[in-house]
Amino acid sequence: MGAAVAACAAAHAAAVLWCPEGRGAASARRAERFGLEPVPTLRDLADRADIVLALCPPAAAEELARQVAGLGFTGVYVEANAVNPERTRRIAGLFPPGATVVDGGVIGAPPVGGSSPLLYLSGPEAGTAAVAGLFTGTAVRAEVLGPRIGQASSLKLAYAGFQKVSRVLVGLSYALAREHGVDAELLDVAGLRHDAYLAEPDAVTAAAARAWRWGPEMDEIADTLEAVGLPPELLRAAATTLERWHDVKDDAALTLPEALDRLAAPPADAGR
Template identity: 45%
Template sequence: MGHRDVGILHPGAMGVRVAAQAMTAGAEVWWLPQGRSAASRDRAAGLGLRSAASVEELTAACEVVLSVCPPAAALDVAGQVAAAGFRGVYVDANAVSPERMADITGVFEGGAVTVVDGGITGPPPREKGRTRLYLSGDDSAVARASALFDATALTPVTPAGPVGRASALKLAFAAYNKISYALAAQACALADGHGVLDDLIDLAKRMLPDTPPAATEHLAAAGPRAWRWEPEMREIARACRGVGVPSDFAEAAAETFGRWDAHKDDPTVTGAQLIADLVRGTRPST
């Protein structure tokens, strides 16, 4: 595949583990410290990522650039890479709609970039068999991106089809997996508002064991991630509208997750706190 220098924008909790897998497979991974948080700098330093002084330096050094960022930032990141004159394979591995992927592809129109559509399912990759990277688009570019993760904890899956296919699959899975948290929280908040939450928990333990309403501490996992899940729900809603499917579920889930913004990256938040935020009926102050 030629040299194996790869750029990643930007190594958050998911992105840094993706970078780690590429390094395991023999790639040298670059990142851009400019404007990033102390936590991002610590993650990059701990992994040994190579720092670039500018996006121009990063794109000049790398033949593949991976975008792993919050979905609301995906189009802007693509624009920065295009403006830097990148020539290579651009993998957008964000939770965006097929329509957004079309916008991202359009950013590179007329240039020397081949866009690959990516979608990550599962937790940040640490052990084999739990996290997949779906890739669709140009066969040659997909193969180059897939080869970066050969025999790693991030399993590439390459369904046949154009750009947009991987994103559609990712969002369809996320629609069920993540909206279920919002639905469970809604049920618990409804019960709590009427003073019957303990009764609901008891009922769920009998009728629906191993579900969040039966053990509300399971809801806590959504709190630190809700700031990313809210825009992802907006992307799901857009994808639904694109094929004539009702978007109400996704829009309602986005509103729910928006009320948990104050718990960004907070591992101490409890399910009870998240339920209380919904009962209050307003976003908590940050």
């Protein structure tokens, strides 16, 4: 997602930079594919960039922001990760007074092959306007929600809670049906209804391959629910369920039976 979104910003930016320091070969291939300009260190990036767009797994979001803030960055920092509003506000507090922090949330598939995700923004008007301007006329549709940090991140998590947990439930439904030999019949039943994900069990394999980053996102959504007095247990349970798929990270060859087998088997470290 990050590389594809950054490439769209190239339409209005003098250069789109990325830092390969600490990143893997797959990240390097994506950056090269989308024409991003490498810089040797994060300090080089912070010194050159006017806008930093942070799109990474939730677990890394706060540490990345701390590193960038520690370099004295005073431009616009877009916290566009799937983290809860309170974490977003905490991240904003890491930056020196001269910096502007914008809350962001991407909804939709990466902007390739005809996909056109929405980038929701909230925060100081000057910052949101500058970021939205980067994507004018591109496949990324930027929309400003308002002036409050937390608006964009809460919208992202509100949608992600449904969109991702529903696929986890499909996996559990088919795993349960298979244990009793009625998985084919469940698919027949689903085909007669309008439960989209239940009628498309192959979507489970895509969810399994993304479990390594969806799991932490479920915890972020649970924290958000709990903060306003709503029950977080379903999202906590989804995160626990996703842990059973952590060993198939980004496995495009994973089959549905293999994904269901992993749901039926306890994690290797269970009981430790």
